[in-house]
Amino acid sequence: MWCIISLILAIPASAGAKKLPLFENAGACMGCHSSREADKVFKDKERISVFVSENDFKNTVHGALNCTDCHPKVSLETHPGRVFESKSAFLKDASGICRTCHTDSQLKAKPNHAYMAEKRDAPLCIECHGAHNVRRVAEWKASLQGNEYCLTCHHQNISKTLRSGERLSLWIDPSYLASSVHNKHACNDCHSEFTRDSHPIKIFPNIREHSISVSDVCRRCHADKYTLLKGSTHYNLSFQVGETLITKGNWKAPVCTDCHGFHTVGPKITYEILSGVPCRKCHEDIFKIYAKSVHGMAKANGVHRAPLCSSCHFAHEIKFTAMTDKIKSACLGCHKGVEGLHKKWLPNAELHLSVVACAACHAPTSEKGIFLQLIDQKTGKPFTQEQIMQLLGTSYEELSERLNAHGQGIDSYELSYIVKQLNERGSGAKVTYLGRMDVNRYSDAHQLSLKKNAVRECESCHKSDSKFFKRVTLAIIKGDGALTRYSAKPDVLRSIVSAFSLKQFYVLGSTRLTVVDWAGIFVVCCGLLFPIAHITLRVLTMPARKAKKLEELRKGEKR
Amino acid sequence: MKKIYLHPLPVRIWHWVNAVSFIVLIITGLQIRYREVLTLTKFKTAVDIHNFFGFLLIADFFLWLAFYVFTGKIKLYIPPLNLKKFFMGCVRQARYYGYGLLMGENSPHHATPDNKFNPLQQTAYFMIMLILLPFQLITGVLLWDIKMFADWIGLLGGIKVVDFIHVVVFFFLTAFLFVHVYLTTLGITPLEHIKAMFTGYDEVEEGGN
Numbered sequence: 001m002w003c004i005i006s007l008i009l010a011i012p013a014s015a016g017a018k019k020l021p022l023f024e025n026a027g028a029c030m031g032c033h034s035s036r037e038a039d040k041v042f043k044d045k046e047r048i049s050v051f052v053s054e055n056d057f058k059n060t061v062h063g064a065l066n067c068t069d070c071h072p073k074v075s076l077e078t079h080p081g082r083v084f085e086s087k088s089a090f091l092k093d094a095s096g097i098c099r100t101c102h103t104d105s106q107l108k109a110k111p112n113h114a115y116m117a118e119k120r121d122a123p124l125c126i127e128c129h130g131a132h133n134v135r136r137v138a139e140w141k142a143s144l145q146g147n148e149y150c151l152t153c154h155h156q157n158i159s160k161t162l163r164s165g166e167r168l169s170l171w172i173d174p175s176y177l178a179s180s181v182h183n184k185h186a187c188n189d190c191h192s193e194f195t196r197d198s199h200p201i202k203i204f205p206n207i208r209e210h211s212i213s214v215s216d217v218c219r220r221c222h223a224d225k226y227t228l229l230k231g232s233t234h235y236n237l238s239f240q241v242g243e244t245l246i247t248k249g250n251w252k253a254p255v256c257t258d259c260h261g262f263h264t265v266g267p268k269i270t271y272e273i274l275s276g277v278p279c280r281k282c283h284e285d286i287f288k289i290y291a292k293s294v295h296g297m298a299k300a301n302g303v304h305r306a307p308l309c310s311s312c313h314f315a316h317e318i319k320f321t322a323m324t325d326k327i328k329s330a331c332l333g334c335h336k337g338v339e340g341l342h343k344k345w346l347p348n349a350e351l352h353l354s355v356v357a358c359a360a361c362h363a364p365t366s367e368k369g370i371f372l373q374l375i376d377q378k379t380g381k382p383f384t385q386e387q388i389m390q391l392l393g394t395s396y397e398e399l400s401e402r403l404n405a406h407g408q409g410i411d412s413y414e415l416s417y418i419v420k421q422l423n424e425r426g427s428g429a430k431v432t433y434l435g436r437m438d439v440n441r442y443s444d445a446h447q448l449s450l451k452k453n454a455v456r457e458c459e460s461c462h463k464s465d466s467k468f469f470k471r472v473t474l475a476i477i478k479g480d481g482a483l484t485r486y487s488a489k490p491d492v493l494r495s496i497v498s499a500f501s502l503k504q505f506y507v508l509g510s511t512r513l514t515v516v517d518w519a520g521i522f523v524v525c526c527g528l529l530f531p532i533a534h535i536t537l538r539v540l541t542m543p544a545r546k547a548k549k550l551e552e553l554r555k556g557e558k559r
Numbered sequence: 560m561k562k563i564y565l566h567p568l569p570v571r572i573w574h575w576v577n578a579v580s581f582i583v584l585i586i587t588g589l590q591i592r593y594r595e596v597l598t599l600t601k602f603k604t605a606v607d608i609h610n611f612f613g614f615l616l617i618a619d620f621f622l623w624l625a626f627y628v629f630t631g632k633i634k635l636y637i638p639p640l641n642l643k644k645f646f647m648g649c650v651r652q653a654r655y656y657g658y659g660l661l662m663g664e665n666s667p668h669h670a671t672p673d674n675k676f677n678p679l680q681q682t683a684y685f686m687i688m689l690i691l692l693p694f695q696l697i698t699g700v701l702l703w704d705i706k707m708f709a710d711w712i713g714l715l716g717g718i719k720v721v722d723f724i725h726v727v728v729f730f731f732l733t734a735f736l737f738v739h740v741y742l743t744t745l746g747i748t749p750l751e752h753i754k755a756m757f758t759g760y761d762e763v764e765e766g767g768n
Contacts (some may be wrong), residue, residue, distance in 0.1 A: 347607075351704075351706045377713070464595055503717030504717045506722050509593070509602075512726075513723075524734050527734025527736070528734070530738050531740075534741065535741075538661060541662065548662060
């Protein structure tokens with residue numbers, strides 16, 4: 001009786017309606033397929049067992065079917081004869097048989113099958129239901145323990161379409177998960193809203209927002225890293241992870257999963273080798289330069305302590321480094337004692353180390369220039385763009401227009417006028433410019449060379465025709481540490497007009513004032529002309545002196 | 560004419576150390592400032608030499624100061640309180656250099672160990688030894704280690720101001736050197752005053768005041 005009921009329930013309508021003629025009885029097939037040693041070899045040499053457990057088969061919903069119902073192309077004349085390229089090709093072909101009875105309309109009736117109905121790359125029927133020991137998924141899935149339950153579906157090549165039309169893969173390779181640092185976690189440690197009883201359907205506008213949302217999960221355990229991240233450039237450029245609020249609209253700025261992946265989060269060592277550096281995904285251009293640098297070459301040669309991106313920029317608390325001492329501190333963190341080494345040969349070494357970026361000398365081919373920064377002499381702190389705009393009562397656009405007038409660069413008058421105005425407008429600060437030498441392009445800071453190639457010639461900088469002192473930039477730091485650069489005219493460092501506002505910036509030979517040079521030439525010429533003029537007069541008046549002497553002699557003789 | 564002992568040994572030592580230091584400092588200073596024009600040595604060598612002779616000049620200055628202060632002869636450099644008389648003396652001396660000397664007149668000033676300088680020399684040396692040179696030495700030391708003396712540099716108005724003072728004084732001292740050397744040739748013979756700075760004895764006209 002139960003057999004009849006199960007047949008009615010399980011056998012698809014089409015199967016019942018059009019019973020295939022028996023070609024042979026199952027006994028003929030089982031003559032071979034009951035052997036556990038029986039297998040099939042594919043062209044790629046992969047093997048698959050062709051053993052069929054008759055007892056198991058009879059207890060399935062397909063127990064009443066004949067072998068040829070599902071394998072209609074098999075005949076004693078031709079079998080075994082069909083050759084497949086690979087196991088996957090064979091399984092795909094075999095699974096296609098299921099659709100003979102289980103039509104699209106039947107599949108679409110259930111949501112979990114509806115997805116597969118029209119997908120060519122949908123998981124194969126037998127992947128979930130088995131080949132001969134066909135079972136309803138619910139029958140066996142409930143007995144699965146831990147993550148196996150979720151992976152039943154998610155180890156399949158499943159995906160979903162987002163509102164943007166992008167497809168989000170939901171496939172998880174169990175081997176990746178097993179090798180990640182999170183391999184002891186249950187799926188719903190992170191995906192807490194998903195349980196055996198609850199599988200909410202979450203629809204994201206696009207893949208990026210999915211990443212942002214998922215990254216929020218990480219902070220539950222990694223609060224310390226989140227705190228560091230919160231003050232970082234990446235965070236401020238992108239969004240507030242907690243509120244998933246895009247603040248600056250830079251969707252490319254990385255979130256946790258961009259560097260660590262979703263289910264493949266590796267141990268720390270993963271990111272400490274050249275091939276594992278996640279930064280290169282976005283900063284490939286800089287990474288290529290780094291790879292050719294003394295640090296990159298050392299790393300490639302197996303020097304483990306050679307620095308990678310995070311050694312200088314840190315992993316999570318990545319900050320803007322321009323016009324700061326952050327990179328210098330990173331350099332000195334590894335190169336201990338270099339201050340003493342510089343003092344051995346470099347006059348005013350301490351000063352050089354404080355106003356010349358390490359890369360300016362140690363990346364000898366880099367393009368260097370002078371960066372001027374508005375600072376408060378009392379505190380030594382730089383004025384931010386916001387402070388300048390507030391004190392000058394101007395907007396960002398007006399300030400930019402003013403500082404980049406006609407696109408020709410700031411001239412000496414404007415440079416000194418800003419300082420004058422900032423000092424006058426009651427800021428209470430002693431505003432002045434502080435200058436430092438740095439590389440002009442961020443990428444240049446990464447092409448550090450061997451010590452023997454570093455710039456040691458003082459003449460590179462200390463001469464008036466040094467090109468570095470003609471590339472002048474006014475660098476204004478924003479509140480978040482980002483830098484806005486405004487080019488200045490090449491002559492500003494040598495102009496008397498801006499001399500007062502630049503009174504804290506002086507470089508031997510390079511920033512001398514042109515007007516002082518001319519005044520000096522005049523003074524020295526005066527000193528030189530005095531003897532020349534006096535000697536000339538003495539020569540010209542020689543007859544007068546001779547006449548006087550003769551007169552005196554005559555007077556003497558008379559006496 | 561008579562010979563008088565005008566320049567004691569410490570003064571002569573001071574003078575020649577001062578002279579050599581001045582010349583070396585001027586040459587190396589020019590090279591440091593105008594590297595693209597003057598390339599006698601490497602920049603760093605010029606800086607090292609400049610620093611060495613700078614400190615030598617400082618030591619020499621204190622030798623001079625100690626000698627003149629402890630012997631009480633510092634008053635030779637200090638103009639008298641009677642400024643009117645002093646001013647008239649300057650005018651007379653200027654007239655001599657500008658006219659009297661050319662016409663064959665005798666100098667209105669006759670050097671003695673206690674009154675070595677004529678009013679114009681006194682003014683010039685007062686300015687040089689007690690104002691310009693100390694300024695030059697102080698600014699030189701500040702520029703020698705900018706980081707160490709950052710606070711002092713700040714008090715003086717910034718590094719550019721310190722450099723400006725150092726350079727301007729440098730120009731004046733260089734100009735003075737030409738005038739000074741020329742004036743030393745205006746003795747009884749062109750080399751008389753120079754010889755005196757080696758021997759200590761200078762030939763002066765008798766009956767001088």
